[in-house]
Amino acid sequence: MKQKSLRIIHCFRSPTGGVFRHIRDLAAMQNAAGHQVGVICELCEDGALEQQQFASMVPDLKLGLHRIPISRRIGLSDIGAIISTRKLLKQHQPDIVHGHGAKGGTYSRLGTIGIHKSRTLRPHRFYSPHGGSLHFDPASLAGKIMFTAERLQERITDGLIFVSAYEENTYQEKVGHPRCAYTVIRNGISKDEFTPVTPEPDAADFLFTGMMRDLKGPDLFIRALAELNKTAKANNQPVASGAMIGDGPQKQSYQALAAQLGLENHIRFYPAMPVREALRHGHIFVLPSRAESLPYIVLEVLAAQRSIIATDVGGLAEIFGADSNALCKPDAGAIAVRMREVLAFPARYQETMPDTLLLRSRFSRENMAHAVEQFYCIN
Numbered sequence: 001m002k003q004k005s006l007r008i009i010h011c012f013r014s015p016t017g018g019v020f021r022h023i024r025d026l027a028a029m030q031n032a033a034g035h036q037v038g039v040i041c042e043l044c045e046d047g048a049l050e051q052q053q054f055a056s057m058v059p060d061l062k063l064g065l066h067r068i069p070i071s072r073r074i075g076l077s078d079i080g081a082i083i084s085t086r087k088l089l090k091q092h093q094p095d096i097v098h099g100h101g102a103k104g105g106t107y108s109r110l111g112t113i114g115i116h117k118s119r120t121l122r123p124h125r126f127y128s129p130h131g132g133s134l135h136f137d138p139a140s141l142a143g144k145i146m147f148t149a150e151r152l153q154e155r156i157t158d159g160l161i162f163v164s165a166y167e168e169n170t171y172q173e174k175v176g177h178p179r180c181a182y183t184v185i186r187n188g189i190s191k192d193e194f195t196p197v198t199p200e201p202d203a204a205d206f207l208f209t210g211m212m213r214d215l216k217g218p219d220l221f222i223r224a225l226a227e228l229n230k231t232a233k234a235n236n237q238p239v240a241s242g243a244m245i246g247d248g249p250q251k252q253s254y255q256a257l258a259a260q261l262g263l264e265n266h267i268r269f270y271p272a273m274p275v276r277e278a279l280r281h282g283h284i285f286v287l288p289s290r291a292e293s294l295p296y297i298v299l300e301v302l303a304a305q306r307s308i309i310a311t312d313v314g315g316l317a318e319i320f321g322a323d324s325n326a327l328c329k330p331d332a333g334a335i336a337v338r339m340r341e342v343l344a345f346p347a348r349y350q351e352t353m354p355d356t357l358l359l360r361s362r363f364s365r366e367n368m369a370h371a372v373e374q375f376y377c378i379n
Contacts, residue, residue, distance in 0.1 A: 006030075006376065007063060009094040009123075011040040011085060011111075012104035013070045015050050016272075017211055018296040019100050019130045022163075022187060024057050026098075029369030031060040038063025040088055040107070042070040047247055049272040063092050070103055078106075085111035089123065096376050097123045098161075102132040102146065109156045124379060127153075128161045131293040131314070134170045135215070143174070150175045159379040161372065163187050164294035164315030181379045186318070188368035189299050194360055197279040197304040204243035204268065206339060207282020209275065210289075210297060212248030217288030217311065219257060223332035224288070226261040228339045240343065242267040243281040275300045284342055289313055290330050299363050307350045309338045319363075325352050 008030055010023045027037045038061055046054065058065055068084045071077045085107040089097060099108030105127040112123050133150060136143035150171075154160075160182035162168040168184050208221045221242065229239040244254070244267060251269070258267045270281065275297060279285070285301045285308045292314030299319065301308055310316050312327035320326050328334040342349045 006035045006096055007038075007092065007094040008035055008096040008098065008376075009038045009040060009063060009089060009092060009108070010098050010100060010104075011108035012100035013042050013072070014044070014101075015041050015046065015054065018187070018293075020050075020053065021296045022128075022130070023100060024053060025188075025190075025365050026369055026372060027057060027060045029365065030373070031062065033369070033373065035373075036062040038066065038088075038092055038094070040066045040068060040085055041104075043067035047272055049274065063094070070107075078103075082107050082110050086113075086115070090115055094123050096126065098126045098128070100128050101130050105129065105132070106149070106153065109153050113156065124158045124376065125156060126159045126161060126376065126379075127157055128163065129167060129171065129293075130163060131167065131291060134167060134174060134293075135291045136174075138174045147175045154179045159183070159375055161185055161375060164318055166315035166318065167293045181375075183371075183375050185368055185371045185375065186315075186363060187294050187296055187299065188363045188365040189296065189303055190365045191360065193276075193300060193303040194356060195304070197276050197306065199283050200280045203280065204241040204282045205284060205343065206240060206242045207245070207278065207285050208242070208288065209245040209272075209278040209285075210287075212244075212246050212251040212254060214250065215290055217290050217330060218244060218246075218250070218254045220288035220290075220311075220330065220332045220335060221286055222254060222258050222261060222263065222267065224286075224335035224339060225267065226263055227332060227336040229263070229266065231336075231340070239266060240339065243270065244268070245270040245273060245278045245281060247272045276304060279304055279306060283307075284309065284339075284346070286335065286339070287311060287316075288330065288335055292316060294318065299359065302354060302359055303356070305353075305356065307342060307346065307353060309335060309342060311335070319359075320354055324354075325349070 030037050066088050070081050089111050097108045097112055099105035109125050133146040136146050157180045160178050162184045210216045212218055225242045232239050287310040289311055294315040311330040328338045
């Protein structure tokens, strides 16, 4: 029997990174399945990559793309943003409102209060944290406020969708056992992405690509490379090179750090670009994050059949396995040690990466979208 066509609105803050990729994929798959989809997100100055991604996304959005002012910080401006969200939801009368991240989750749920498609029907409200508020320390004042807010909003939530078992466990530890339906649906990528990407002849030894902010660890990448090269010089060995790709509020400070550590001739900085294009600029990918949930970037790099050094945070062990040699502490010294090992035996290290066929079966975009749709329909 054909599934009923749904009106679905996705709400989130920043149109960058893995959350944006997740929503673009869901919108494309949901539109292809015959649903009507719309998006509410931050009104900000987009870079060239974001403009390109929005342009490719618009044909999938029959309910439109709506940009409203959303601040990263919590403040009085959030009241206006919630009112704007509410007006849009009232106008489009969705069956499903799916909030992503702390701000998207709050706006989408509070914005539906009092909105009914009829006397008895209201939109069903779903929330995916994507890390977000779960990165806060529960002992801090900000953490206590965040987790209290998460707990209270469960009363106006029909279902929680976690992208990793790690995220679910963290929610249970910091917020409590969910008092609404919940499930784990891991991120997935398309079959087309499981093709190799060959580095350019002048590609750097190591590559970082992502948001230029401390949470993603660009400073750890720079310090690890500096430590690696310091040891190489002491042993009269060749020094290594790095490429850093991405934009963000702290990019200039990382460029200054590279110069301060004597790496101005050993690290090249590039603006944000698609992952498969970025992979041409480096041989070994490094994910030095201090916190993650289940990052798309790792799936994309592994699908391109490239080696990864990653910090053991979030749900990374769910991709690599708990005992994987690819994982290390989020510490510059530990990353430098792993860099040295990989440079010494690159082919042997590549053999330790997860099996491609297993990745395709566990992290499929089609399976992800189908599971999300099924969860919508049973709650």
